[in-house]
Amino acid sequence: MILRLSNRACVLSGSTRFKSTLSTYFDETGKAGIILKSASAGIYENLALEDWIHDHVDLQNRSVLLLWRNSPVVVIGRHQNPWQECNLPLMRRLGIPLARRRSGGGTVFHDFGNINMTFFTSKKKYDRPRNLKVVTSALKALRPDLDVAATDRFDILLNGHYKISGTAAKIGRSSSYHHCTLLCSVDRSVLSSVLKSNASEAIKSNATPSVPSPVKNLADVDPTLDSDTIMEAIASWYNNEFGFDSPVITVDPTHEALMPGIHKMTQDIQMWEWIYGKTPKFSVCTSLVIDDVDVKLDMDIKNGTVEQCALEIPEDWLPPEMVKELTSTLHGSRYCPEEAAVLVAAFMRTRSLTADVAEKIHRLCEGVLSVM
Numbered sequence: 001m002i003l004r005l006s007n008r009a010c011v012l013s014g015s016t017r018f019k020s021t022l023s024t025y026f027d028e029t030g031k032a033g034i035i036l037k038s039a040s041a042g043i044y045e046n047l048a049l050e051d052w053i054h055d056h057v058d059l060q061n062r063s064v065l066l067l068w069r070n071s072p073v074v075v076i077g078r079h080q081n082p083w084q085e086c087n088l089p090l091m092r093r094l095g096i097p098l099a100r101r102r103s104g105g106g107t108v109f110h111d112f113g114n115i116n117m118t119f120f121t122s123k124k125k126y127d128r129p130r131n132l133k134v135v136t137s138a139l140k141a142l143r144p145d146l147d148v149a150a151t152d153r154f155d156i157l158l159n160g161h162y163k164i165s166g167t168a169a170k171i172g173r174s175s176s177y178h179h180c181t182l183l184c185s186v187d188r189s190v191l192s193s194v195l196k197s198n199a200s201e202a203i204k205s206n207a208t209p210s211v212p213s214p215v216k217n218l219a220d221v222d223p224t225l226d227s228d229t230i231m232e233a234i235a236s237w238y239n240n241e242f243g244f245d246s247p248v249i250t251v252d253p254t255h256e257a258l259m260p261g262i263h264k265m266t267q268d269i270q271m272w273e274w275i276y277g278k279t280p281k282f283s284v285c286t287s288l289v290i291d292d293v294d295v296k297l298d299m300d301i302k303n304g305t306v307e308q309c310a311l312e313i314p315e316d317w318l319p320p321e322m323v324k325e326l327t328s329t330l331h332g333s334r335y336c337p338e339e340a341a342v343l344v345a346a347f348m349r350t351r352s353l354t355a356d357v358a359e360k361i362h363r364l365c366e367g368v369l370s371v372m
């Protein structure tokens with residue numbers, strides 16, 4: 001049975017029941033376990049849906065499983081450094097967005113071949129091994145020959161070696177959620193290229209590092225296994241394991257009337273200040289070779305913003321006062337190539353520079369921007 005909780009169904013049903021919010025609707029049904037499936041493939045909408053359920057649903061007397069999938073995206077943990085974890089220039093070229101989730105842990109890649117599951121419970125009932133048992137039991141029920149097992153760091157491995165699922169969690173004061181991925185048929189070449197940083201050697205930071213593993217898709221061992229079948233099996237094993245009898249309820253995370261405040265949560269999670277600005281303080285130290293000249297670049301980045309910037313350049317290549325003016329232009333800039341390029345362009349427009357110096361500054365800035 002699929003109960004549609006979307007804008008359209010809400011209008012069409014005309015039922016007073018659907019005029020209430022999602023949480024009061026759950027209270028009315030009185031069910032102890034609820035299975036939801038997101039109607040959205042947008043990472044920011046889905047992360048906001050997680051936030052909304054965590055903050056608004058009474059999880060003391062109820063457990064919720066949310067099933068969701070996303071279009072291609074890289075998702076970093078709450079305390080990570082995106083410049084260290086992924087190849088941002090490549091992601092910009094491929095049009096793959098970046099998201100920072102509220103849970104800790106490492107960086108993962110999602111596309112439609114990846115399933116996400118979020119297990120919401122009270123803090124007391126938080127139980128990652130039991131949730132992963134739901135996933136492995138569902139897979140074994142579908143294909144009894146599959147060798148899948150959870151590890152003590154809560155990954156799920158295929159054939160004892162290949163990671164097919166990664167876990168993270170957020171524990172609140174009284175509620176919690178455990179969410180995990182499942183690789184069904186993800187584009188592995190995109191996964192490995194976007195998760196290879198172009199700048200990690202230049203960065204020093206105390207941010208949480210990811211733990212890279214060899215990965216495989218379930219479809220690599222059985223091409224007949226598809227995401228929809230797996231999601232259905234997980235839903236029924238969730239009911240089985242916890243003694244619930246919930247149907248899969250499709251929920252639209254853009255439905256503000258059903259989830260008051262979710263629009264603002266969706267906006268907040270896609271702000272630059274959250275995705276990049278929450279990066280723990282770090283420094284960038286690297287050498288660039290421009291026109292056979294060695295240039296040393298040193299920067300401190302706090303809240304994603306350049307706090308200090310120094311360039312060591314031979315005086316006969318670029319006059320020291322010019323270098324000083326240029327580095328002070330970058331102070332306070334977001335550590336991102338778009339904003340830094342705009343500031344450098346303004347710097348160059350407001351100075352009368354010889355063609356030779358303008359060309360040198362241009363090449364120098366290309367080098368500086370390439371590590372952002």
Ligand SMILES: Nc1ncnc2c1ncn2[C@@H]1O[C@H](COP(=O)(O)OC(=O)CCCC[C@@H]2CCSS2)[C@@H](O)[C@H]1O
Nearest residue numbers: 106107108109165166167168179180181210211212213
């Ligand atoms: N989608 C996916 N699933 C499983 N493993 C992955 C995936 N993408 C990358 N990886 C591998 O895991 C490591 C990082 O492992 P690490 O252990 O560092 O991090 C994690 O596993 C985090 C899981 C977060 C789950 C959330 C659930 C909903 S939103 S994201 C990476 O370098 C790759 O080798």
